[in-house]
Amino acid sequence: xxxxxxxxxxxxxxxxxxxxxxxxxxxxxxxxxxxxxxxxxxxxxxxxxxxxxxxxxxxxxxxxxxxxxxxxxxxxxxxxxxxxxxxxxxxxxxxxxxxxxxxxxxxxxxxxxxxxxxxxxxxxxxxxxxxxxxxxxxxxxxxxxxxxxxxxxxxxxxxxxxxxxxxxxxxxxxxxxxxxxxxxxxxxxxxxxxxxxxxxxxxxxxxxxxxxxxxxxxxxxxxxxxxxxxxxxxxxxxxxxxxxxxxxxxxxxxxxxxxxxxxxxxxxxxxxxxxxxxxxxxxxxxxxxxxxxxxxxxxxxxxxxxxxxxxxxxxxxxxxxxxxxxxxxxxxxxxxxxxxxxxxxxxxxxxxxxxxxxxxxxxxxxxxxxxxxxxxxxxxxxxxxxxxxxxxxxxxxxxxxxxxxxxxxxxxxxxxxxxxxxxxxxxxxxxxxxxxxxxxxxxxxxxxxxxxxxxxxxxxxxxxxxxx
Amino acid sequence: xxxxxxxxxxxxxxxxxxxxxxxxxxxxxxxxxxxxxxxxxxxxxxxxxxxxxxxxxxxxxxxxxxxxxxxxxxxxxxxxxxxxxxxxxxxxxxxxxxxxxxxxxxxxxxxxxxxxxxxxxxxxxxxxxxxxxxxxxxxxxxxxxxxxxxxxxxxxxxxxxxxxxxxxxxxxxxxxxxxxxxxxxxxxxxxxxxxxxxxxxxxxxxxxxxxx
Numbered sequence: 001x002x003x004x005x006x007x008x009x010x011x012x013x014x015x016x017x018x019x020x021x022x023x024x025x026x027x028x029x030x031x032x033x034x035x036x037x038x039x040x041x042x043x044x045x046x047x048x049x050x051x052x053x054x055x056x057x058x059x060x061x062x063x064x065x066x067x068x069x070x071x072x073x074x075x076x077x078x079x080x081x082x083x084x085x086x087x088x089x090x091x092x093x094x095x096x097x098x099x100x101x102x103x104x105x106x107x108x109x110x111x112x113x114x115x116x117x118x119x120x121x122x123x124x125x126x127x128x129x130x131x132x133x134x135x136x137x138x139x140x141x142x143x144x145x146x147x148x149x150x151x152x153x154x155x156x157x158x159x160x161x162x163x164x165x166x167x168x169x170x171x172x173x174x175x176x177x178x179x180x181x182x183x184x185x186x187x188x189x190x191x192x193x194x195x196x197x198x199x200x201x202x203x204x205x206x207x208x209x210x211x212x213x214x215x216x217x218x219x220x221x222x223x224x225x226x227x228x229x230x231x232x233x234x235x236x237x238x239x240x241x242x243x244x245x246x247x248x249x250x251x252x253x254x255x256x257x258x259x260x261x262x263x264x265x266x267x268x269x270x271x272x273x274x275x276x277x278x279x280x281x282x283x284x285x286x287x288x289x290x291x292x293x294x295x296x297x298x299x300x301x302x303x304x305x306x307x308x309x310x311x312x313x314x315x316x317x318x319x320x321x322x323x324x325x326x327x328x329x330x331x332x333x334x335x336x337x338x339x340x341x342x343x344x345x346x347x348x349x350x351x352x353x354x355x356x357x358x359x360x361x362x363x364x365x366x367x368x369x370x371x372x373x374x375x376x377x378x379x380x381x382x383x384x385x386x387x388x389x390x391x392x393x394x395x396x397x398x399x400x401x402x403x404x405x406x407x408x409x410x411x412x413x414x415x416x417x418x419x420x421x422x423x424x425x426x427x428x429x430x431x432x433x434x435x436x437x438x439x440x441x442x443x444x445x446x447x448x449x450x451x452x453x454x455x456x457x458x459x460x461x462x463x464x465x466x467x468x
Numbered sequence: 469x470x471x472x473x474x475x476x477x478x479x480x481x482x483x484x485x486x487x488x489x490x491x492x493x494x495x496x497x498x499x500x501x502x503x504x505x506x507x508x509x510x511x512x513x514x515x516x517x518x519x520x521x522x523x524x525x526x527x528x529x530x531x532x533x534x535x536x537x538x539x540x541x542x543x544x545x546x547x548x549x550x551x552x553x554x555x556x557x558x559x560x561x562x563x564x565x566x567x568x569x570x571x572x573x574x575x576x577x578x579x580x581x582x583x584x585x586x587x588x589x590x591x592x593x594x595x596x597x598x599x600x601x602x603x604x605x606x607x608x609x610x611x612x613x614x615x616x617x618x619x620x621x622x623x624x625x626x627x628x629x630x631x632x633x634x635x636x637x638x639x640x641x642x643x644x645x646x647x648x649x650x651x652x653x654x655x656x657x658x659x660x661x662x663x664x665x666x667x668x669x670x671x672x673x674x675x676x677x678x679x680x
Contacts, residue, residue, distance in 0.1 A: 016667040017660055021642050025660060027667055029678050037560065039501035050654070053664075056680065065499065079499040079522050086501050123678070130559040130583060146561035146587035147503075148653070156657045158664055162640070164582075194486055195553035198582055228556065230582050251677035259677045294486050315485045315551060322484065413558075415495045422519070434490040434557060440519040 003269025005166045006235055007201040010141035010266065014124050016158055025158045029123040030135075032109045033060035033096065033150070035087035036415070037128030041151035042090040052094050053157040059118050059249075060091050060098040063108045064415045068378050068405035071101060080416065094154075107381025107407040110134040110348035114218065115381055117247025121236045121263035126153055131348045131431065133224040136233035137217035138240055139266035141201070143230040164230065165199055165275040168268070170206035173282040178465035180358065181216030182350060182429065182448035184208065184280075185223040186288035190298040192278060197229030200276065203268060204234050208282035214243040215354040222349045223431055226295040235267035289335050289461055290433045290446040292323035297433070299335060301451070301463045307331035326435055327443050328423070336461050338445070339371055341424040343402070343456035344438070346378030347412035350429035350449050356388045359429075359453035360396040362467060368401035369459030375402040376418065378410040402456065414439045427455035470592030471650035475573050476619040477546030480537055481610045487550060488557035489584060493566040496521055506562055507569030511537065541614045549606050550577035554595075555584025564588045574620050576627070578603050589643050590653065594622060596637045622648055 004012070016025040038060075045051070052058070065080035075081035084101060091098035099106040105116065110131050113119040125135040125142035128150040135142035149159055169188055188204075202224050209220065217234050224232025241260050244250045251259040286300035297320070299306065308320035308331065324331065329338070345351070345359050356379060368375055377397050379385040385407055388394060394404045411418040412430035420426055420442025429452050430437075433444040447455065450464045497509045499522055508526035513519075515537060517530040531538045537545070548567065554577040555563060564587050567575070575588070576596045588595045598606075609629060610616045619628040622644060627635045646653070657664075672679050 017663045019642070021640070023642060025657060025663065027664070027671070036498050040503045040561075043501075043503075048654070054668075077499075083499050083501055120678070122675070128559055128561075130557065132559075144559035144583055146559050146564075146583060146590065148561060148587065148590040152654050152657065155654050156664065157668075158657055160653060160657060194556055195579060195581070198553065198579065228553070228581060252680075255677045259675070262675060294488075318483075319485050413490075413495050415498065432488075432490070432557060434488045436494055436513045437490050440494070440513055 003272040005268045005272040005274060006139065006203050006233055006266055007141065007164070007166055008272070010122065010124070011163055013122065014141070023160055023162050026124060026161050027158055028126050028153050029057060030113070030118060030125040031058045031153050032113055032125065032127035032132070033058055034064060034109045034127070034129065035062045035083045036064045037147050038090065038150055039083065039086045040147050041154060042094070044151045045154060050155045052154050055095045057157060058096045058154070059113070060087060060096050061106050061109055061112055062087055062101050064409045064413065066101050066408040067416050068408055068410050068418055071406050077417070104382040104386070107384065108348045108351060108409055110222065111351060111380030111384065114138065114214070115247070115383060117244050117250030120244065120250065121240055121266050126159065130225045131222050133230065133232045134218050134222040134348055136221040136224065136231055137214060139233065139236035139263065141231055141233065144225065164201040167197060167200040167202045167229070167276040168274045169202055169204050169278045169280065171204065171208040171280045171282050172206040173208055175208050175211060175282045176285065178287055178450070179285050180448040180450065181212050181219035183285055183288045184282065185220045186290065186295065186298050186446060187285045188280065189223060189227045189295045190288070191280065192227050194226060194294050194296040195228040197224060197227040200229050201231040201233065202227065202229040204232060205268070209234060210237065213354055214239055215352040218352070219349055223295070226431055236263045287448060287451050287464055289451065291327065291329060291335065292320065293326055293433055293435050294319070294323070295431070295433060295446060297323055298446070301335055301461060303335055305329045305331050305333040305335070336463065339425070339460040340427045340445070340455050341371070341373050342420060342426040343372060343375035343452050344411045344426055344428040344430060345376070345449055345452050346380070346410050347430035348380065348409070349431040351378060351380030351384065353384050353387050355429065355449040356384070356393050359449040360393040362450050362453040362464065363400040363402065363457055364396050366400055366457045368456050371459045372456050375456040376405055376411065377402050378405045379407045381407050400457070411438050413437060427452040427461065469590065469646070469650045469652060472573065472592050472594050472622055472647045474619070474621045475546060476617055478542060478544055479547040479549050479606065479610050479616055479618050480542040480545035481607055482536065482548055482550045483607060485551040486553045486556055489555055489560050489563040490557055492555065492563040493560065494520070498560060498562055503565055504569060506566035507571070510566040510570040511535070544571065546571050547574045547576065547618050547620065548572050549603065549610060550575055552578045554580050556581040559583045561587045561591070564591045564593045568593050576603060576606060589647065592647060592650065594620065594647060596620070596627065598635065598637055602635055
């Protein structure tokens with residue numbers, strides 16, 4: 001008999017019942033809630049007179065709309081304020097634990113779940129946000145859902161799902177100096193394409209993935225959705241278990257031993273079969289920079305803006321032309337010759353302590369380039385902010401001319417006041433370079449924290465491998 | 469959920485691949501706590517020449533004359549022809565809400581992003597998957613003929629073109645059943661309360677740290 005994949009094991013452990021057509025009712029262990037995709041779900045519950053199935057499975061925070069400055073004065077935008085207040089009220093009415101805007105534990109929902117130990121191996125974790133795949137780094141089945149499904153989970157603690165296919169992406173070998181988890185996942189998205197993982201759950205494996213810290217693993221799983229896969233995941237090992245020890249929502253000492261033994265069964269068996277497998281040589285990956293309006297439009301820092309005339313497929317050629325026009329780039333331009341206007345270091349992809357340390361190491365003792373109008377560092381949570389400040393990282397950033405902000409999603413999607421103006425070009429550690437994502441008419445280049453920081457100092461993209 | 473059985477309507481072409489949910493409904497409109505009213509802001513940044521914000525009178529904004537849905541020939545369209553990987557990006561259900569609020573009830577494309585596809589089905593928006601070549605043929609038909617109307621029959625799983633050509637499509641039988649009858653998923657799941665309780669009891673024994 002063939003072995004089981006990590007995804008098979010996670011799926012089977014959560015089947016409540018299977019329907020004749022092969023769909024299954026899947027139990028959800030953890031539901032993370034934020035202000036943008038939940039109000040209509042709570043409204044739906046009220047209209048139908050339904051209550052929560054299991055209050056303690058939910059954890060909420062406000063992250064998308066919250067300001068990153070002057071937070072004590074509240075939210076200036078009345079529409080944003082109403083949405084955040086609606087979350088506060090819903091959590092109060094339904095008894096859900098919420099880390100409100102001024103709670104020191106508040107932060108980006110995908111940062112605080114693991115930070116609190118609310119994300120655990122072997123769990124199913126859902127949230128009305130596509131970057132829920134982040135939590136798969138812990139050997140969990142984690143995926144984003146829409147508002148109808150949010151309401152469904154609140155009311156039933158289950159989702160009706162069809163099993164995805166299994167894909168494994170093995171990244172093997174030593175990770176070169178200057179290359180990070182972000183570069184690895186951008187290279188993967190570039191290789192399989194933004195729809196390459198549609199219909200699949202992706203397991204990231206191989207020696208390079210195993211060598212990553214939990215922070216790095218979260219960065220990789222976070223962007224599984226940019227390759228089209230709802231879920232990304234990584235097998236449990238010592239690093240996973242060690243990361244969770246002592247966290248507030250992690251198992252208490254009397255259950256720890258039992259839990260960690262159970263967790264260690266979450267890996268793909270020898271001989272497990274995958275519907276699709278990809279191997280990538282870590283040694284061949286260089287720091288990545290996106291040039292277009294889809295995360296798959298990515299090249300190495302030593303590369304050039306590609307020429308649509310060399311693309312055979314007509315639809316792809318049209319997409320490339322449209323992207324170059326939007327990005328105001330000319331084919332053949334060296335990536336290192338692209339000058340930037342702003343820097344954004346943050347988001348659920350890259351706002352953890354390791355990311356901030358990497359960026360700070362690059363800017364220490366240097367100054368922002370004159371052509372860079374704004375560089376902002378937005379920690380992923382209040383606890384990360386405090387940790388960074390205790391290490392003096394805030395001082396390193398502010399001395400270099402970067403702004404040190406309060407935690408939230410911020411300019412990853414520009415729902416709050418942080419945004420690009422039309423035509424502005426940004427080196428961003430976020431996850432999407434879609435048209436208008438960081439502000440109408442804004443131009444986003446996705447990079448790692450070190451690459452974003454270096455671009456801020458140089459005023460244009462530079463190769464961090466030769467940074468001094 | 470709104471039922472879907474049959475529909476005959478004007479088809480409009482959205483001729484680009486990887487149309488993401490940020491393009492379908494930009495983030496500033498996600499601040500709404502309602503389910504309705506997103507139609508005027510569907511494809512907002514392509515559709516208007518100015519930058520839109522919630523609370524504006526969108527009827528007074530300057531339309532982009534080059535944007536396909538602003539062309540008079542596509543007025544009142546209820547079927548959207550699209551390219552591969554339609555609806556990629558975020559999980560925002562505001563995307564199908566906006567498409568439906570605008571008046572679309574059917575999308576026809578070679579493929580969709582997973583979350584968008586599920587979100588559409590849960591709102592009575594029918595996402596039809598056809599082979600690339602069949603979609604291409606429909607695009608050519610729409611471009612060639614003003615007032616190009618398609619008839620969609622979910623029960624028979626067919627699309628009929630103005631020339632009478634019938635194209636078959638596949639759809640998951642359960643989802644079809646829900647769409648045709650306008651069924652609410654939560655109501656269906658709550659028929660299995662005993663199964664959920666039994667699972668929880670078992671799980672509580674196996675993994676007590678998950679319940680605290």
